[in-house]
Amino acid sequence: MQDSHTSETTQKSIEATIVSGILSAKIRPGTRLGENQLAGLFGVSRTRVREAMMRLETRGIVHVSPRRGWFVVEPSxxxxxxxxxxxxxxxxxxxxxxxxxxxxxxxxxxxxxxxxxxxxxxxxxxxxxxxxxxxxxxxxxxxxxxxxxxxxxxxxxxxxxxxxxxxxxxxxxxxxxxxxxxxxxxxxxxxxxxxxxxxxxxxxxxxGLDLTARPDPLSDLRNSLSLPPKSASSLSQQPDLKPTSSKEQ
Amino acid sequence: MQDSHTSETTQKSIEATIVSGILSAKIRPGTRLGENQLAGLFGVSRTRVREAMMRLETRGIVHVSPRRGWFVVEPSxxxxxxxxxxxxxxxxxxxxxxxxxxxxxxxxxxxxxxxxxxxxxxxxxxxxxxxxxxxxxxxxxxxxxxxxxxxxxxxxxxxxxxxxxxxxxxxxxxxxxxxxxxxxxxxxxxxxxxxxxxxxxxxxxxxGLDLTARPDPLSDLRNSLSLPPKSASSLSQQPDLKPTSSKEQ
DNA sequence: TGTGGCTATCTTGCATACAAGACAGAAAGC
DNA sequence: GCTTTCTGTCTTGTATGCAAGATAGCCACA
Structure with missing residues (x-):
């Protein structure tokens, strides 16, 4: 699913893309979902990204840390x-x-x-x-x-x-x-x-879970280290999720 | 529901107010929820109203008719x-x-x-x-x-x-x-x-429901308009479209 | 009288501008 | 060297502006 400029299908495709990325384990918990980054990826403005995030938040998939960013939830x-x-x-x-x-x-x-x-x-x-x-x-x-x-x-x-x-x-x-x-x-x-x-x-x-493992120790650290890229698809393994921010506007 | 402008608690109170209004049967299905209207009532801009509507939409409480407005759902x-x-x-x-x-x-x-x-x-x-x-x-x-x-x-x-x-x-x-x-x-x-x-x-x-009663009055307006050709007039019983508030300037 | 089309106005869709909090890193003081 | 403070930058929060679709009402016209 090439996001990029799918032109006019972008209404709920942001939401669906992220959910599908999670369902296929391509997006890890704690992944930061910057409004600007997603806006760039999908070729829309922050407004629409924001709407998608709001929807995902009510679905329990994403949460916002005020003025810090949106993150895929890390369930306790x-x-x-x-x-x-x-x-x-x-x-x-x-x-x-x-x-x-x-x-x-x-x-x-x-x-x-x-x-x-x-x-x-x-x-x-x-x-x-x-x-x-x-x-x-x-x-x-x-x-x-x-x-x-x-x-x-x-x-x-x-x-x-x-x-x-x-x-x-x-x-x-x-x-x-x-x-x-x-x-x-x-x-x-x-x-x-x-x-x-x-x-x-x-x-x-x-x-089979080890619920004593980590409450949530490395949420940001994991981000900073980023994940090993595995394949070459679209938004899934976006390692450019913020280290050494390459600006953008 | 005289919410008026509850000042600074308005983050999710729009959402909660509407849900609570429905739960207590004070808001009828098909009620129009105009962005401007609500923005005025809550003393905020359309942006925040919009976010609340998006959330309510994913919860199945509200739906949008493009460029016509937001409406409380009328379940079929x-x-x-x-x-x-x-x-x-x-x-x-x-x-x-x-x-x-x-x-x-x-x-x-x-x-x-x-x-x-x-x-x-x-x-x-x-x-x-x-x-x-x-x-x-x-x-x-x-x-x-x-x-x-x-x-x-x-x-x-x-x-x-x-x-x-x-x-x-x-x-x-x-x-x-x-x-x-x-x-x-x-x-x-x-x-x-x-x-x-x-x-x-x-x-x-x-x-105890009469599910044959009305197909669905508002969401598909043109259906109800083109529907009454000549059949028995008995069950037409067109309810007025907007139960509440239809003024606003 | 009826009918078609035009326009005025209201609606949401979407982008953008600006404000303010959070953070990182440099600089200053000890 | 260590701590503290300050400032620049990046993030979201919120409002606003403009565009475009939808509707209703008016007006011309047959």
Whole structure:
């Protein structure tokens, strides 16, 4: 997605680009999102960037430090617990409320699980992170309820930020197997069990976190050190996020 | 809502004032929220009003019609169904996940139910509307999870807008009794039953709606204008477009 | 009488200007 | 050398200005 001069699509694409960057683990928690930088990247004025930031703030994705800047949230340990609890509530409630798994639904999930397998085989960790979160969003999509999808998307984004902060190692296989079990229960029409498995799965992932690790010690330091660039795409790994500011106007 | 100019607390008070106005059924769906109007009322410039509108838009409370204005949402019948479904999912999931009802929790809910009784006795319908929605928010507060509280607050606001559009008469007593039953189950420690009762309660309220009533008066103005060709005049019942304030200079 | 088009005015969309807080780094004092 | 203060610069906060779409009402015209 080349941002640059996509001309007239820039309305909500700032918001979507950032969320998608988080969902695919390309934007780390604590990343500074300068209004001027984003304005330059998207070829718009600060006003529109600001609007996007406001929206993202109400979605719990970003926060502002007055006169210092906008930053991708760095959930605290308490936040992390709350996010997982909310996800258990919503996802279990959702699965319990489901009556059937349609044929398209089954196909969609099967396709997804295959993608997970492929990414695991390829060792594509970023894509894997994305897929692991996306599985839950896919389930929400099966309900056809856009409200729930939105809620879960934002919670998933926060989950990914949490895992970037507190997850030392990534148990992809374990997660994948959890997904498979949930899928099997759904396929069997046993949504009560699917809900229970989902809670169990989220518990597992939550238990895999080291919430004592860092409250938030290096938020700015991490910025200053910047992250190792990995690929060559657009806004994702913007290492120019402020060290030795090269001016700009 | 005589907010007037509350001086320097106006950061998020625009947002909060509007939501609170909706929660207490003082602001009707379809109400126009002009930027200039609000800017004058709150004694700030359009910029800050605009930010508040953006936030409310991502919360699903308000929408913008390009170059025409901001309006409190008028949920369609499909929206209404989705909102109730989302509430069932979240609230049932929440109750099921609860382990105990603390003493403070019991007291808070008892106090609330008494307030409901008082408002019914006093015939204060606006307050009653507020309390009927607030009961569910109170339950969310018991969980101590701010994320879930926020989700349910916004869903409740939309629910109230829905009821203003589609609910012919207000079955306060029925709702109150539903709340009491849920409370009793919680007090008995039977949260599974409380969840079931909650779903039942929401179903009841939803069933009390007349979702065939009006398609949607304002958001798609030209539809309603081109719609009445010659069919039975009975259900036309065009409500006036702007329930409140349409003056301003 | 009816109909089409024009204009005056109101609305939001978006950019920009300016103010003020926060910070970093130099300079001064000890 | 160490600390403190001060100042330049960068950031967001907020207001305002201008442009463009939408609407309503008027007026010409058949």
């Amino acid at each position: 340990a308490e936040d992390a617990i709350a996010v997982y609890e909310a996800r258990r509530v919503v996802e279990a409630g959702l699965l319990r409320s489901m009556g059937v798994l349609t044929d398209e639904g089954r196909k969609a999930l099967e396709t997804h699980l295959n993608e997970e397998r492929n990414a695991m085989a390829a060792g594509d960790r970023q894509r894997l992170t994305y897929l692991m979160g996306d599985f839950h969003i896919r389930i929400a999509e099966l309900s056809g309820n856009a409200i729930i999808v939105d809620i879960l998307r934002d919670l998933t984004a926060r989950t990914i930020l949490i895992s970037m902060l507190y997850q030392s190692e990534f148990h992809a296989v374990q997660s994948h197997e959890g997904h498979c079990r949930i899928f099997e229960a759904m396929q069997a029409g046993d949504f009560v069990r699917a809900a229970a498995l989902s809670v169990e799965h989220l518990d597992e992932v939550e238990m | 019948a499909e929206d209404a169904i989705a909102v109730y479904e989302a509430r069932r999912v979240v609230e049932a999931g929440l109750l099921r996940s609860m382990g105990v009802l603390t003493d403070e929790g019991r007291k808070a809910l008892e106090t609330h139910l008494n307030e409901e009784r008082n408002a019914m006795a006093a015939g204060d319908r606006q307050r009653l509307t507020y309390l009927m929605g607030d009961f569910h928010i109170r339950i969310a507060e018991l969980s101590g999870n701010a994320i879930i509280v926020d989700i349910l607050r916004d869903l409740t606001a939309r629910t109230i807008l829905i009821s203003m559009l589609y609910q012919s008469e207000f079955h306060a007593v029925q709702s109150h009794e539903g709340h009491c039953r849920i409370f009793e189950a919680m007090q008995a420690g039977d949260f599974v039953r409380a969840a079931a009762l909650s779903v039942e309660h929401l179903d009841e309220v939803e069933m």
